[in-house]
Every structure is written in C-alpha cells, then in structure tokens.
Amino acid sequence: MMSVDEEAYASRDANMTKLRNALLAAESSENERRAFNTSWTYSSGLFRSR
Numbered sequence: 001m002m003s004v005d006e007e008a009y010a011s012r013d014a015n016m017t018k019l020r021n022a023l024l025a026a027e028s029s030e031n032e033r034r035a036f037n038t039s040w041t042y043s044s045g046l047f048r049s050r
Helices: 004-043
Strands: none
Touching: none
16 A cells, blocks of 8 residues: 555656646647648748749
8 A cells, every 4th residue: 555655646746747748749739730830821822932
C-alpha cells in the first residue's frame, strides 16, 4: 500500500503528464494551422513576386 506522500506524488505525476500532453497537442495543432494558412496564402498569390 502506498503512503499518502507516494499517492500525492503519483497523482501529481499523472496530472503533469496529462498537462504536458495537452500542451503538446495544442502546440501541434497551432503549428498545423499556421502551416496551412501560410501555404494557402502563398498559393492564393498574395505573395506573388512582382
């Protein structure tokens, strides 16, 4: 059986892992959104050289 301290550490570690995964997922989708917007902008000719 785990002590109260061990349970607290295990719970904290699980929460930190969930938070880290959520942040990585959010960062990944933000990067995908930026890449899509940039490629759409270039393909639409807004940055066409003169």
